[in-house]
Every structure is written in structure tokens, then in C-alpha cells.
Amino acid sequence: MATFLYRLGRWAFDRRKPVTLLWVAVLAVAGVLAAKAPAAPDDGFAMPGTEAQRAFDLMNERFPGGHADGAQARIVFVAPDGQKITADANRQAVQQTVGELAHAAQVTSAVDPFQAHTVSQDGTTAYATVSYSAKGGELSHDATAALEQAAQHGRDAGLKVEMGGTALAAHGETGGSSEAIGMALSAVVLVVTFGSLVAAGLPLLTAVVGVGLGMALITALGSTLGLSGTTGTLAMMLGLAVGIDYAVFIVSRYRAELAEGRDLREAAGRAVGTAGSAVVFAGLTVVIALAGLSVVGIPILSKMGLAAAGTVVIAVLVALTLVPALLGFIGRRVLPRKARKAAPGGARRAAGDNGGTRWARWVLRRPLLVLIGGVVGLGVLAAPALDLRLGLPGDEAKPTSSTERRAYDLLSDGFGPGFNGPLTVLVDAKGTPNPKAAADRVVETIHGVPGVVAVTPPVFNPAGDTALVNAVPATGPAEAATTDLVKSIRGEAAALKAGSGATVLVTGTTAMNIDVSQKLSDALLPYLALVVGLAVVLLLLVFRSVLVPLKAALGFLFSVAAALGAVVAIFQWGWLADLIGVDQTGPVMSMMPIFMIGVVFGLAMDYEVFLVTRIREAYVHGESPAEAVVTGFRHNARVVTAAALIMIAVFAGFIGMDEPMIKMMGLGLAAAVAFDAFAVRMALVPAVLALLGRRAWWLPKGLDRVLPDIDVEGSKLQQAAADPLGDREPVAV
Numbered sequence: 205m206a207t208f209l210y211r212l213g214r215w216a217f218d219r220r221k222p223v224t225l226l227w228v229a230v231l232a233v234a235g236v237l238a239a240k241a242p243a244a245p246d247d248g249f250a251m252p253g254t255e256a257q258r259a260f261d262l263m264n265e266r267f268p269g270g271h272a273d274g275a276q277a278r279i280v281f282v283a284p285d286g287q288k289i290t291a292d293a294n295r296q297a298v299q300q301t302v303g304e305l306a307h308a309a310q311v312t313s314a315v316d317p318f319q320a321h322t323v324s325q326d327g328t329t330a331y332a333t334v335s336y337s338a339k340g341g342e343l344s345h346d347a348t349a350a351l352e353q354a355a356q357h358g359r360d361a362g363l364k365v366e367m368g369g370t371a372l373a374a375h376g377e378t379g380g381s382s383e384a385i386g387m388a389l390s391a392v393v394l395v396v397t398f399g400s401l402v403a404a405g406l407p408l409l410t411a412v413v414g415v416g417l418g419m420a421l422i423t424a425l426g427s428t429l430g431l432s433g434t435t436g437t438l439a440m441m442l443g444l445a446v447g448i449d450y451a452v453f454i455v456s457r458y459r460a461e462l463a464e465g466r467d468l469r470e471a472a473g474r475a476v477g478t479a480g481s482a483v484v485f486a487g488l489t490v491v492i493a494l495a496g497l498s499v500v501g502i503p504i505l506s507k508m509g510l511a512a513a514g515t516v517v518i519a520v521l522v523a524l525t526l527v528p529a530l531l532g533f534i535g536r537r538v539l540p541r542k543a544r545k546a547a548p549g550g551a552r553r554a555a556g557d558n559g560g561t562r563w564a565r566w567v568l569r570r571p572l573l574v575l576i577g578g579v580v581g582l583g584v585l586a587a588p589a590l591d592l593r594l595g596l597p598g599d600e601a602k603p604t605s606s607t608e609r610r611a612y613d614l615l616s617d618g619f620g621p622g623f624n625g626p627l628t629v630l631v632d633a634k635g636t637p638n639p640k641a642a643a644d645r646v647v648e649t650i651h652g653v654p655g656v657v658a659v660t661p662p663v664f665n666p667a668g669d670t671a672l673v674n675a676v677p678a679t680g681p682a683e684a685a686t687t688d689l690v691k692s693i694r695g696e697a698a699a700l701k702a703g704s705g706a707t708v709l710v711t712g713t714t715a716m717n718i719d720v721s722q723k724l725s726d727a728l729l730p731y732l733a734l735v736v737g738l739a740v741v742l743l744l745l746v747f748r749s750v751l752v753p754l755k756a757a758l759g760f761l762f763s764v765a766a767a768l769g770a771v772v773a774i775f776q777w778g779w780l781a782d783l784i785g786v787d788q789t790g791p792v793m794s795m796m797p798i799f800m801i802g803v804v805f806g807l808a809m810d811y812e813v814f815l816v817t818r819i820r821e822a823y824v825h826g827e828s829p830a831e832a833v834v835t836g837f838r839h840n841a842r843v844v845t846a847a848a849l850i851m852i853a854v855f856a857g858f859i860g861m862d863e864p865m866i867k868m869m870g871l872g873l874a875a876a877v878a879f880d881a882f883a884v885r886m887a888l889v890p891a892v893l894a895l896l897g898r899r900a901w902w903l904p905k906g907l908d909r910v911l912p913d914i915d916v917e918g919s920k921l922q923q924a925a926a927d928p929l930g931d932r933e934p935v936a937v
Contacts, residue, residue, distance in 0.1 A: 205484070205914040206477045213476025213528045217469050220532035227526050231413060234420035241424045253501060254719035255694065259630045259711030266632075266670040274312065275336040275343055277351055277371035279305075280329065280614045281317070282364040288327040289363075290318075297361035301354050302332045308350035310336045310343060322619075329618030336371055343371060355607075366611035368599045368624075370713070389853035390448060397846040399540035403455055406530055406538070411447030414522040418443050418515030431507055438494075438508045442803060443515035445854065446490060446810065449847045450523035453479045453814050456843040458531055459538055468535055472528045478821065479814070480524050481914075485746045486813040487520035489739045490806030496735045497802055500727040502720075505795075509802065516806075560841030564834045564890055571894035578888045579762070582879065586765035588772040594725055595682050595791030596717035599624065601864040603787050616680070622657055625681025625714035626674045627690065631662065632707040634669040642704035643671040649696050650675050655689040681714040682790050690718050721794035728797055735805055736760070745914055746813060747820055749901045755892050756812045759884035760805055766883075767800060767876035768792075775868055784859055784871065793865050796872055804876040807851060811844050811885045819893065820901070829897045833890050841886065848881030 216223050251257040281298050283289040289298065299316060306314040317323055317330035324330070334351070336343060351371065358365040387408065394404035422436045457479035461471035494516065497509030531538065567574050599608040615623050631646050633639035643662035650659050650673065657678045662671035675693065679685040690710055697708040736757050743753035771792055773779045778789040819836030827835060855877065858870025893900050903911075 206481050209480040209484070209524065210473045210477030212524060213480060214469055214473035216476075216525045216528040217472040217532040220529040223525055223529040224533075227413060227522070227529075231417050231420070234417055234424060238420040238423035241426060251502065251716065251719055251723065254716075254723060255709055256711040256716040256719045259628070259709035260716075262630060262632060262670070262709070263672070263711070266665045266667070267672075269312075275339055275369070275371040277334040277336075277367055277369040278331055278611065278615070279334065279355060279358075280331045280366050280368070280611045280618075281358060282329050282614055282618070283327075284362055284364075289323060289330045290327050293361075294363060297358055297363055298330060298332070300361075301358040301365070302334075304354045304357065305332075305334050305350065308354070309346040310338050311347070311350075312337050324618035326618075329614060331615060331619075331623075334369075334371070339370075347371075364614070366607045366614055368608040368611035368615075372608055385853075385857040387444075387854075389857075390850040393846050393849045393853065394448075394452070397452075397842060398455070398459070398538075400538060402534055403459070403538045406455055406527070406534065407448045407451035410451045410522050410526055410530070411444055411519070413526065414447040414519040415440055415443040415515065418511075418518050421514070422511050429507075431511055435504070435507045435511050438799075438803075439512040439515040441854075442490070442494070442512050442806065443519055445807065445851055446487070446516055447519040447522065448850055449807075449810055449814075450483045450487070450519055451527050452843055452847055453483060453840075454523050454527045455531070455538060456840070458528075460839055462536065462539060468532070472531050475531075476524055476528050478817075482813045482817045483520055483523050485742060486810040487516055488742055489809035489813070490516045492738045492742070493735045493802045493805045493809075496731055496738075497798070499731050499734055500798060501723065505798070558838060558842065560837035560839075561834050563841065563886070564837035567887065567890045568830055568833060568894045571891040574887050574891040575895065578883055578891070582762045582766045582883055585879070586762070586769040588770075588777065589765055589768040591776070592768060592772050592797075593684070593776060593791045594721045594794040594797075595687075596720055596794055597790050597864055598681055598713075598717070600680060600682055601788050601790050603785070603862050603864075606862070609787070620657060620676070620678065621680035621683075622677035622686070625686065626676050626712060627693070627710055627715055628712035629673040629675055629693065630709045630711060631671040631673060632669075632709070633671065633705070634667075636669075636705040639664070639669050639671070639706070642700075642706035643673070645704050646671075646700055646706065646708055647673055649700060650693060653689065653692050653696065655679065655685060655692070677714075681717065686714060687718050690715050717794075721791075724794045724798055728801075731798060732801055735801065739805070739809060743809070743812070745911060747816060747901075748903050748908070748911060748913075750903060750907075751896060751900055752816060752893075755889070756809065756816075759812075759888055760808045760880065762888075763808060763876055763880035763884050764797075764800055764804055766879045767804070767872050768797060770875045771796065771868060771872045774871065775864075784867065785862075786864070786867070788864075793868055796868060799869065800872055800876055803873060804880060807877055808880040808884070811848065811881055812889070814847075815840050815844050815885055815889065823901060829900065830894060833893050837890065844881065844885065848877055851877045851881075 279301070281289055281294075281301075283291065283294050287294060289295070295318060299318070302314050302316050305311055312335045314334045315322075315332055317332045320333075322331050322333075336347065338344075338347070348371070351367065355365045355367055391404060391408060394407060395401060398404050418439050419436050422431050422439060425431055426435075454475050458471050458475035461474045462468070466474065491513045494509040494513040498506040500506070599606075599612040602609040602612075604610070604613075612624050629646065629650060631639075631643045633642040636642050640662075643664070647659050647662060650656055655678050656675050658676040660674040662673050664671045677686045677689050679689070693708075693710050700706060700708050740753045740757050743756055744750065747753060774781055774784065775786060776789055776792055778786070781787075781789060815836060818840045819832045822832035822835035823829060852874045855870050855874035858866050859874070861867055861870070
């Protein structure tokens with residue numbers, strides 16, 4: 205592996221112009237294809253195998269033209285202080301607003317609250333439900349503008365008018381400013397790390413090329429493979445992250461080889477042969493984690509994971525070919541000005557002792573203390589995760605400044621919190637002798653379930669064999685009691701089937717969110733076992749050690765648990781919530797653990813491979829275990845620290861956004877990277893290696909004979925440099 209990549213690096217260095225032009229041409233072609241590609245379909249949020257999804261599918265079949273998956277807006281009207289919403293002037297203003305929306309674009313129905321009897325008992329509040337033919341993300345500008353305009357007309361008439369529902373999903377934040385802030389902070393970190401604007405700019409440039417190509421391909425193939433803009437969200441975030449990381453490690457090793465006195469071509473070859481080997485296997489671990497999202501069984505997550513995995517593959521190819529080609533143009537300008545003026549080898553002598561070596565020696569003198577302190581500290585941080593409660597936060601978790609949150613609060617005050625998340629019960633009475641009697645029996649049964657405050661009469665489809673019933677819980681959609689209520693109603697389905705012959709299915713946004721959370725919870729352990737198990741096997745090949753891969757996996761679990769603990773403490777318990785702008789505590793987003801495992805596992809294994817391969821390289825070349833740790837930290841601690849700081853800056857930029865789910869993901873990912881890079885990789889890794897000594901690299905003889913020698917540490921490069929064949933160009937790849 206190392207020898208092949210060594211030759212590949214020199215080949216790209218020698219043919220820098222055609223290699224660079226090839227990448228530019230590929231990017232340009234992909235950009236043209238993306239510009240001409242038809243619009244991709246909406247992802248939707250299909251949940252195969254769940255009761256809520258089966259009910260939605262049956263609703264679309266039995267209620268043709270009903271648009272069961274269409275967006276809805278709930279408009280809440282509150283009369284001025286001291287007045288009733290039923291007063292003639294206020295009633296007229298409400299009806300005019302609803303009537304205006306009834307004729308708006310993509311609206312299928314706008315229900316008058318006075319006809320639907322959706323007026324509070326005290327007569328001060330009313331709400332109207334507006335249904336659309338399109339999903340929330342597919343509403344046209346005219347449709348959303350009409351919604352805003354109608355609400356403003358109601359306000360102009362003196363009413364308090366607020367809106368909620370899935371129709372407002374189109375008004376989300378794009379996050380472009382956060383990405384720009386992250387890139388700016390990354391540039392600052394790279395300049396400080398490398399001491400050279402040229403060296404700092406190269407990783408940013410190559411990362412943008414890789415992400416640009418990946419996103420262009422996702423757009424170009426969107427209509428063919430069903431990939432939408434949402435699919436590329438994870439690809440953009442991770443492609444940028446690993447693209448910078450991989451280029452940083454190639455450039456860092458190139459600078460180290462120059463400092464050793466090697467010529468430019470040899471330095472590029474050795475950088476790709478050694479650091480490039482680490483990049484390949486680090487990339488494979490990320491691909492495993494992302495492709496593993498397919499086991500969750502949610503189509504949109506599978507597409508996001510596979511698209512991001514493809515972008516990571518592109519980032520690896522860019523690091524192995526485009527980076528050495530650009531190094532051919534830059535030459536020694538990648539070094540700081542003082543290092544360029546120094547004699548060959550002078551930089552190496554000056555760098556004999558640095559912060560990395562001093563930290564490594566400090567840990568090596570007290571490894572047991574560092575190990576115990578690190579494990580206890582991470583354990584304390586992880587403790588709140590024992591109270592982890594998963595859900596999909598809705599309007600109740602949004603800032604109080606948003607109209608969605610104000611509508612939620614007004615509806616709760618006027619009608620009760622359960623009106624924000626009514627349950628839709630589908631009664632499939634096809635084939636029964638008396639569908640109406642079956643539906644009436646379902647209504648009677650649901651009335652008797654504790655926690656239900658209201659049940660609407662059944663509404664039948666044109667064929668008269670399927671009915672819809674709405675049940676209003678006593679509690680809010682994100683509360684545990686509502687989840688228990690859904691389970692209770694579903695628990696009555698068997699008895700109703702036996703007594704009436706009708707099949708009862710519970711659906712609606714609230715039930716769908718509950719099913720999503722349950723499915724993600726059920727998939728968490730299998731997903732974790734899959735990605736960790738496959739990565740341990742891969743790291744076994746890389747390090748030729750049994751204990752080092754196990755140590756890497758355990759360290760990752762510690763960092764993820766600590767990050768989840770921080771998320772629970774802030775977003776569920778409310779600790780320091782005001783500091784980061786969390787207005788309402790509640791359950792942790794159900795996708796959070798899956799996303800955190802997938803994203804952080806990839807980045808954590810990046811840091812593990814980059815740091816420990818350099819330690820193993822020194823050990824294989826004859827240094828003692830303790831000396832090898834110091835050597836690894838001398839060369840790579842600064843760069844791993846810089847890579848982690850870049851990722852923390854990128855993720856932390858999302859904490860300032862208003863959307864609570866984005867805020868939660870930003871804090872969770874930033875905390876996980878910080879814990880993993882600094883507590884695990886920088887502290888626990890050297891402590892464990894110091895305690896294990898030579899046993900860290902133990903491999904059973906039988907396993908040693910079976911495993912292929914992929915030579916990640918580059919022990920064969922000395923032979924490759926002396927071999928006459930080493931000067932020949934590698935076979936085309």
C-alpha cells in the first residue's frame with residue numbers, strides 16, 4: 205500500500221499540470237451536468253414498516269385526491285383583550301381571512317372555525333386548518349406568500365394571528381452564514397498551524413474542489429437516483445470536514461519530509477505513501493459509518509449516508525492526486541519563510557522538541573492517573589445520557605419569537621396542549637357487514653381510553669368503507685404521556701378487529717413522529733455494532749494489533765456518551781439553556797444519536813489513524829514504545845489539534861441558529877469532536893499505550909500469518925527508494 209501510494213504521489217507530482225487540468229475538467233463537466241439536470245423529486249419522509257406510514261398509504265388509496273401527505277397550516281385567531289372572537293366584527297375578519305386562503309394557490313381546503321366548531325369555550329380563540337396539495341418543502345412562493353398576506357390582513361383587522369404547521373417548513377434557515385464562519389475560522393487555524401498562507405490555503409482549495417464535485421454529482425444524478433437537495437446536506441458538511449483533514453495531513457507530512465532534507469519530488473512521494481495510507485483507511489472507516497446508515501431502514505437516511513460516503517471517496521482521491529500535484533506547483537513555499545531560508549535538516553533539528561512532545565512525556569510519566577482521570581471525567585459527563593428521552597421536537601421547541609411557537613402556545617392556552625398534535629385514526633371497514641357500526645364502535649372505544657379529551661365523528665370516503673376519526677390527547681405531542689396514549693389506542697386494535705372486523709391504524713404527524721423515534725431507537729444498537737465491528741476489523745489490518753483497535757472503539761464510545769450527556773443536560777434538563785438560546789426543554793431529537801455516531805465515528809477514526817499510524821511507524825522503525833509515542837506526538841499532535849479545532853469551529857457555528865434541531869446537532873457534534881480529540885486521542889491514547897508497552901502491538905501468530913501486510917506505516921519505502929524500479933512510473937490507476 206505505502207509503496208504504491210508513494211509512486212502515485214511522485215507520478216502526480218511529476219504530471220502536475222495534466223492532473224490539475226483533469227480535476228478542473230471533471231469539476232466543470234459535473235457542474236454543467238448539474239446545471240442541466242431536471243429538478244430532483246422531494247425526499248418525502250417515508251417510514252416503511254411503521255403503522256403510521258401504512259395508514260398514510262391507505263389514506264391516499266381510499267381517499268383519492270385527499271393528499272394525506274400534503275402540508276397543513278393551522279391559523280390561530282385571538283380576539284383583542286376584553287372581546288370575543290365570536291363578536292360580529294371579529295367573526296367577519298376571521299371568515300374573510302379563511303375565505304381568502306380558500307382560493308390561494310395549492311390550497312385544497314380552508315375550514316371555517318365557526319362551521320368546524322373550533323372555537324374555545326371562553327370564546328376568545330379560534331383556529332382554522334388550511335390543507336395543501338403539496339408537501340411543506342414543495343409549496344410555491346405564491347402559496348406561502350398568500351398565507352403570510354392573509355394572516356397580516358387578520359392582524360390589520362385588530363386580531364392576534366399566529367401560524368403553525370408543516371406548511372411553514374419552507375421557511376427554514378439555510379445555514380450558509382454558519383458555513384462561511386466555519387471556513388473563516390478554519391483558515392485562521394490553518395494559518396496559525398502552518399505559519400504560511402500558501403500552506404493554509406491549499407487544504408481549503410482542495411476541500412472546496414472535492415465538495416463541489418460531490419454536490420454537483422448529487423445534483424446531476426438527483427432525478428435518476430431520487431437524490432434531492434436534502435440528501436446532500438450531510439455530504440456537504442462531512443465532505444468539507446474530511447477534505448480539509450486529509451489535505452492537512454498530506455501537507456503536514458510533506459513539510460516534515462522537506463525538513464528532513466529530502467528533495468521536492470521525494471517529499472511528495474513519501475507524504476502520499478505514509479500519510480496517504482492513513483488517509484485511505486481513515487476514509488474507509490468514514491465510508492463504513494455512512495453506508496451503515498442504510499441499516500436504519502429510513503430511505504432518506506440511506507440516501508444521505510450513501511451520498512456522503514461518495515463525497516468522502518472523492519475527498520480521498522483528491523488528497524492522493526490533486527494535493528501532490530498542487531504541491532508540485534508550490535514547492536518549498538509550503539514552508540514558513542524562516543524554514544525556507546534554513547539549511548535542509550535545520551527545521552528538523554529546531555523541531556526536535558515541541559508542545560506535542562512535552563505533553564506526551566507528561567502523560568508517559570503518569571499514565572495511570574491520566575487514564576483514571578479521563579475515564580472518570582468522561583463518565584461524569586456521560587451520566588445525564590442515562591436519562592435520554594428521544595423524540596422529534598415540533599413547534600413547542602422553537603424560539604418564542606417565532607410565529608410557530610406563539611401559535612402553539614395560544615392553541616394550548618385556548619384549547620389544551622393536545623390540540624397541537626391530534627391523532628388521526630383510520631378505520632378500514634372494507635369487507636365488514638356494517639362499516640358505519642364498526643366506525644361508531646371505534647369512536648366509542650377511543651372515548652373510553654384515558655388521556656383522550658375529544659373525538660370527532662367518523663368521516664367516510666366516497667366508497668363508504670373507510671373512515672377517519674380525530675382523537676385529541678390531553679397532553680402535548682412531545683410528551684411521554686402522548687406516546688403512551690398512542691400505544692394504548694393501538695392496543696385496542698386487536699379487540700376492535702375481533703369485535704367488528706375493522707382494522708384500526710393510528711397515524712398523523714404526532715403518531716408518525718413517535719414511530720420515527722421508535723424505529724431509530726430500535727436501529728441504534730445494530731447500527732453501532734455494525735460500524736464499530738467493521739471498523740475494528742479494518743483497524744486490525746491497519747495497526748496489526750488486537751488491543752489498539754479495541755482501545756480506539758472504546759474511546760469513541762466514551763466520547764459519544766459524554767457528548768450525548770451534554771446534549772441531555774442542556775436540551776432536556778435545561779442546564780445552561782439560556783446561555784445558548786434554548787427557549788424550551790424537551791426530548792432529544794431522535795436522529796441525534798444516529799447522526800452523532802455516524803459523523804463523529806468517522807472523524808474520531810481519522811484522528812486515531814493519523815496519530816497512531818505515526819506512532820506505529822516509529823515503533824516499526826526501531827524505537828521503543830515510549831519513544832514511539834513521543835515521536836508520533838512530535839509530528840502529528842499539532843496537526844490533529846488543528847484538525848479538531850477546525851471541526852469544532854464548523855459545528856459550533858450552528859449553535860447560534862434559531863432552529864432548535866440544528867442548534868442541538870451543532871452543540872452535540874462540536875462537543876463530541878472536542879471530547880474525542882482532546883480527552884480520548886490526546887490523553888487516553890498515550891496513557892493506554894504507555895501502560896501496555898510492547899503488548900499494545902501484540903498480534904497472535906496465527907492471525908499474523910493470515911492478515912495481509914498492507915504496510916500503512918511505510919516500512920518498505922526505504923527499499924522502494926533504493927530499488928531501481930522505484931524510479932519508474934506506476935501503472936495507470
